[in-house]
Amino acid sequence: MLVDVLVAEIGSTTTLVNAFQGIDSPDAEQDPRDPLRYPVHWGQGQAPTSVLEGDVRVGLRRAVADLCRNKGIASLEYRDMLATSSAAGGLKMTVHGLVYDMTARAAKEAALGAGAIIHMVSAGKLRDRDIEKIREIQPNLIMLAGGVDHGERDTALENAEALCRLGLPIPVIYAGNMDSQDEIRSILQDSPMPLYLTENVYPRIDDLNVEPARRLIQAAFEEHIVQAPGMEHIRDMVSGPIIPTPGAVMECAKLLYEDMGDLMVLDVGGATTDIHSVTAGSEEISRISVSPEPLAKRTVEGDLGVYVNMKNLVALIGAEKLSEELGFPPEEAMAAYRSIPKTEKEFQFVERLTREAVLRATERHAGHIRYIYGPGGRSILAEGKDLTQVKHIIGTGGALTRLPCRVEIMEAIAKHNQAGTWLFPPETASILVDNDYIMASLGVLARKYPKAALQLLKKSLGNF
Known part of the structure; x- marks a missing residue:
C-alpha cells in the first residue's frame, strides 16, 4: 500500500504515526469533487518509543506495523515522511539575557513558542556557578540575548566568553543587540559551539520580535537532533522537516x-x-x-x-x-x-x-x-x-x-x-x-502542505 505522507511523532514514551492520502504539491488547490485527491487522514498506529533499546527506529517500525494491522494490510510505503520529536527529553534549552523582565523574557518566549523545554533562565552576567549549571543540564541549544539594538553590549559579550569555557559542542543562538553580532562571532569562532545569528528578540523598549528566533531555533533543532539513539538515522528517512512536537502544535495554532x-x-x-x-x-x-x-x-x-x-x-x-x-x-x-x-x-x-x-x-x-x-x-x-x-x-x-x-x-x-x-x-x-488527535502531525505537515493541513484540521474539528 502506498500513501502520500507519513508523519511520525516520536515522543519520550510513545511513537505515533499518521498516514495521509490526497496530499498534492504544496501549492496545489485540493479539489473536493475528486475524492481520490481530497486530503484524508487515512490511518494511525502507535508503539512504545524505543530509546532504551538504543534506536528510536525500532519503535517507529513497530508503530508502522500497528498501522498496517489496523488497516488490514501487509506493508506500507510512503511518498513523503515528516516527523516531530520530543524523544530524549525534547528540545532542552537554557536562555540568558540582560534584564529578566525584558530581553531574558523575550528570549524565553521565543524558545517556548518554538517548542523548547526551558531548563534555565538567567539575567545579567553569567557566573562560574551558572556555567556549571549549564554543564549539568547539557542543553540541546543555548540562547544568548541582551541589550536593545544600539544599546548595552558588554553583558552579552562577556556571557559569550563565559560560554566558551564550557568546551562543549552545544549550538548557541545569538538574538541580542545587533551591534554585537561581529564580536559574538569572533568570540565563538574558535570554540566547538556552532553559532547561529538572528534578529534581536527585544530590539526596542516594549517591542517583542520573537518569530525570527523561533524559526531559527527549530532549524537548529532539526540540524542537531541526534540526542536520542537512532535519531541521526531518522534524518535520513525523513524527506521534510523535523520539529519539536510542541512547536508543531504552535505551527498548527498559527495556521488556524x-x-x-x-x-x-x-x-x-x-x-x-x-x-x-x-x-x-x-x-x-x-x-x-x-x-x-x-x-x-x-x-x-x-x-x-x-x-x-x-x-x-x-x-x-x-x-x-x-x-x-x-x-x-x-x-x-x-x-x-x-x-x-x-x-x-x-x-x-x-x-x-x-x-x-x-x-x-x-x-x-x-x-x-x-x-x-x-x-x-x-x-x-x-x-x-x-x-x-x-x-x-x-x-x-x-x-x-x-x-x-x-x-x-x-x-x-x-x-x-x-x-x-x-x-x-x-x-x-x-x-x-481535535477529534482525530492530529494537531501535532498537521503542524509539521503545514510546513510543506499548508492547504491540505488546514483542510484536514478543520475536518478534525468538525468541519468548522
Missing part, C-alpha cells in the same frame, strides 16, 4: 488563526499541560498593559500532568475535597490507574484532574487586571496575556480528545473567572475538539 481568528489550544498530557494562544487581545487592554506580549504565546506547566504528576493535582485540589466530589477516596482510582483510564471510577478521577489542570494552566497563561492605589487615586493596569478576544477554545492531546466530559471541562474556563479580574476568554467562545 489565519483562517478563523483568535484562539487558544489546550493540551493536557500525562506529565505536562501546554497552552498555546494566538491573539493580539483588545485595544482597551493593550492601552493599560505594563509590558508587551507576543501574538503567539506558549506556556508549559511541568507540574500539571494527569498521570506522572497526578499526585500534584490531587494535592492542589485537596484529597478530602476530591473525595467528597468523587464519592470515593482518590486512592481507589490511583491504585490501578495506568495512564489510560479504563473503569468508571478512573474516568471520574481523570476528568476531575483534567479540569483542575486546565483551570490552573489557564490562570498561569492568562493575564489579569491589577488595581494600584496612589496619591491620584486608583489606577488600573493589565499584566500578562489578554485572552478576552479569543473566539475558539480547542482541545487536543489524549485527555481533551478522548474523555467523555472534555467539552464541559473546557467550558469551565470562562465560568471560573467569577471575580472578573482574569483576562480569560468569554463564555461566547466556541469549544472545538
Whole structure:
C-alpha cells in the first residue's frame, strides 16, 4: 500500500504515526469533487518509543506495523515522511539575557513558542556557578540575548566568553543587540559551539520580535537532533522537516488563526499541560498593559500532568475535597490507574484532574487586571496575556480528545473567572475538539502542505 505522507511523532514514551492520502504539491488547490485527491487522514498506529533499546527506529517500525494491522494490510510505503520529536527529553534549552523582565523574557518566549523545554533562565552576567549549571543540564541549544539594538553590549559579550569555557559542542543562538553580532562571532569562532545569528528578540523598549528566533531555533533543532539513539538515522528517512512536537502544535495554532481568528489550544498530557494562544487581545487592554506580549504565546506547566504528576493535582485540589466530589477516596482510582483510564471510577478521577489542570494552566497563561492605589487615586493596569478576544477554545492531546466530559471541562474556563479580574476568554467562545488527535502531525505537515493541513484540521474539528 502506498500513501502520500507519513508523519511520525516520536515522543519520550510513545511513537505515533499518521498516514495521509490526497496530499498534492504544496501549492496545489485540493479539489473536493475528486475524492481520490481530497486530503484524508487515512490511518494511525502507535508503539512504545524505543530509546532504551538504543534506536528510536525500532519503535517507529513497530508503530508502522500497528498501522498496517489496523488497516488490514501487509506493508506500507510512503511518498513523503515528516516527523516531530520530543524523544530524549525534547528540545532542552537554557536562555540568558540582560534584564529578566525584558530581553531574558523575550528570549524565553521565543524558545517556548518554538517548542523548547526551558531548563534555565538567567539575567545579567553569567557566573562560574551558572556555567556549571549549564554543564549539568547539557542543553540541546543555548540562547544568548541582551541589550536593545544600539544599546548595552558588554553583558552579552562577556556571557559569550563565559560560554566558551564550557568546551562543549552545544549550538548557541545569538538574538541580542545587533551591534554585537561581529564580536559574538569572533568570540565563538574558535570554540566547538556552532553559532547561529538572528534578529534581536527585544530590539526596542516594549517591542517583542520573537518569530525570527523561533524559526531559527527549530532549524537548529532539526540540524542537531541526534540526542536520542537512532535519531541521526531518522534524518535520513525523513524527506521534510523535523520539529519539536510542541512547536508543531504552535505551527498548527498559527495556521488556524489565519483562517478563523483568535484562539487558544489546550493540551493536557500525562506529565505536562501546554497552552498555546494566538491573539493580539483588545485595544482597551493593550492601552493599560505594563509590558508587551507576543501574538503567539506558549506556556508549559511541568507540574500539571494527569498521570506522572497526578499526585500534584490531587494535592492542589485537596484529597478530602476530591473525595467528597468523587464519592470515593482518590486512592481507589490511583491504585490501578495506568495512564489510560479504563473503569468508571478512573474516568471520574481523570476528568476531575483534567479540569483542575486546565483551570490552573489557564490562570498561569492568562493575564489579569491589577488595581494600584496612589496619591491620584486608583489606577488600573493589565499584566500578562489578554485572552478576552479569543473566539475558539480547542482541545487536543489524549485527555481533551478522548474523555467523555472534555467539552464541559473546557467550558469551565470562562465560568471560573467569577471575580472578573482574569483576562480569560468569554463564555461566547466556541469549544472545538481535535477529534482525530492530529494537531501535532498537521503542524509539521503545514510546513510543506499548508492547504491540505488546514483542510484536514478543520475536518478534525468538525468541519468548522
